């Protein structure tokens with residue numbers, strides 16, 4: 001339960017207006033720092049909800065697939081350039097970001113991760129790796145500003161951020177594929 | 189693989205290890221390390237002599253001739269001591285340790301290490317010839333737009349590839365051992381080696397890209413070069429190199445020194461965590477060498493202050509671990525009271541004294557480093573002799589004295605000879621001379637740096653400017669320290685070659701301490717190097733993507749080559 005408190009503290013800390021505006025002032029920090037940290041805060045808070053609502057999770061997320069789909073959906077939604085713009089200009093969207101990433105992405109991720117099999121884990125990992133390559137390519141190659149609020153250079157930087165992450169994920173996948181499974185069972 | 193096969197392999201593996209531990213190092217592995225050590229200490233001899241020339245010249249006591257000028261000497265001093273001595277020592281030391289803890293090197297790994305050896309030696313010749321011809325007086329950091337002869341850069345590239353051969357050799361040997369020992373932890377010494385070689389490989393990718401660009405540029409195939417990007421790539425390596433030395437030194441502090449004082453080493457799990465943290469958090473720290481570079485934003489500098497200071501955490505843990513082990517061992521030996529345990533430590537044993545002074549030197553050295561990494565304080569000391577004082581304390585004392593201390597058991601170990609009480613005395617004298625010499629030299633450098641005396645500048649009074657004249661007394665101290673140090677160098681080189689070829693025959697052990705609680709179960713996740721490497725790469729991208737994209741996309745016109753000397 002301690003973890004849940006840390007998660008809540010992290011969420012509140014991220015929500016302090018100066019903190020939010022610092023992280024949102026740079027595109028790559030907005031997408032690759034603030035958003036993942038919000039997901040992590042939800043991930044940490046998950047045990048609280050799991051213990052309070054065990055029936056709910058058992059009923060709606062029996063095999064973990066609905067949860068992981070919800071997680072993926074929310075993540076993909078926030079990768080769209082337009083949504084970042086909206087978060088910066090419309091308060092209700094900003095609020096939705098602070099709710100959806102922790103509670104609709106972080107919490108279901110934690111609940112699902114141990115329920116889905118290692119095959120599904122691999123699929124999720126591969127899907128996100130591919131998605132990161134695509135996003136990287138998009139942000140690097142787009143000749144025009146995709147967000148009203150960020151400059152072209154910010155966009156290219158974010159693109160390279162995606163590319164390098166995708167490369168790191170690929171290396172990890174290759175590593176998992178090649179090491180002796182007997183010594184280190186796959187536990188992503 | 190079925191379980192009987194695993195068992196068989198296990199038995200075979202452990203038999204081989206046991207025989208290795210009883211019989212000492214095999215002659216082929218010994219020859220490899222001997223060769224690395226010989227090059228390292230010859231580099232110390234030549235580099236040290238050049239250091240003395242510099243010290244005398246800076247004090248105005250000696251005028252170097254135009255055919256052998258200050259900047260040539262300084263370039264050679266930097267390359268020989270900072271690249272050659274440390275790289276050869278580190279590789280020789282870890283390969284001996286891998287051979288010892290993993291039951292001998294695999295034949296193909298030994299071959300790789302030899303290929304690496306010769307690539308480095310050939311690379312060194314390529315680099316040194318232009319320096320002697322005064323065609324590469326670019327100092328060991330070779331910042332563009334100063335352009336050296338292309339052969340200088342080709343030499344550097346060969347050295348790096350030679351190092352990579354050794355890194356991959358180590359990985360292969362460790363991987364093979366893990367296959368043969370399923371379910372067992374990588375032995376702690378090999379764990380240190382893994383960390384060091386991971387950093388050596390990944391830390392030198394950036395500088396390799398830089399050097400390849402500079403080769404094309406100095407040949408004239410490429411008209412201009414991006415200066416700031418080159419500096420950034422250089423420091424991604426330079427800074428990592430510093431931590432490679434540090435990790436090599438602390439491998440001895442954590443694993444070897446406790447055995448020498450008759451104690452046990454610090455918690456196995458925490459030791460491994462320190463290594464992992466050092467590997468993960470290291471590379472982006474390089475920006476603290478560019479605090480006053482133009483074109484780096486304030487935010488960036490602030491973020492990198494954080495990166496630099498985060499390395500302070502494992503350092504503090506190391507300090508804690510060392511003192512903890514010393515106190516525990518001292519008390520076990522009967523030390524009483526608050527500090528009585530200190531007296532029980534074997535101060536008369538050079539294998540303890542040298543690394544102990546090295547650790548003590550790291551206290552002011554680390555404090556100075558924290559000061560330097562702060563933007564405002566850095567403005568005061570940037571490019572002054574303070575900085576030179578700082579790294580003679582860190583590398584020149586903390587790291588090098590640890591290496592010297594190691595040599596008093598490692599050289600006998602690989603030569604199947606013993607450390608005699610007389611040689612131990614020689615070592616004690618050497619350690620004291622080195623300590624005094626560095627106290628004088630580094631102390632004077634720090635002080636005169638605060639007064640504004642620049643680094644990398646041959647003797648000048650700036651037309652008898654009063655401020656510049658005020659530096660002279662301190663520079664004399666610098667020369668005194670340098671003179672003591674060269675005596676130290678001579679004794680050390682004598683000791684190394686004496687122990688290698690003339691000391692009495694006998695068996696010397698490779699001192700590896702037992703873990704504090706041998707039954708304590710170290711969690712298996714510590715061994716997941718693939719994961720640590722990926723996390724390291726993610727941290728590297730977090731640190732470098734923003735500035736590097738900015739440096740490339742918003743670059744000013746590049747610079748053609750200049751020969752400024």
Ligand code: HEM
Pocket residue numbers: 235236237239240242243246262263265266269270273327328329576579580583584588642643644645646669670671673674677
């Ligand atoms: C006999 C012992 C030594 C003496 C007398 C000595 C002396 C000096 C002096 C006078 C300088 C030049 C300062 C300047 O003009 O900027 C210098 C630079 C330097 N020394 Fe040493 N040093 C010694 C040992 C070492 C050792 C053991 C190391 C490292 C392992 C080392 C690494 C360096 C480096 C990296 C530089 C900077 C070169 C540059 O700025 O390009 N020195 N040393």
Ligand SMILES: [Cu+2]
Pocket residue numbers: 426427428430473474476477
């Ligand atoms: Cu550094």
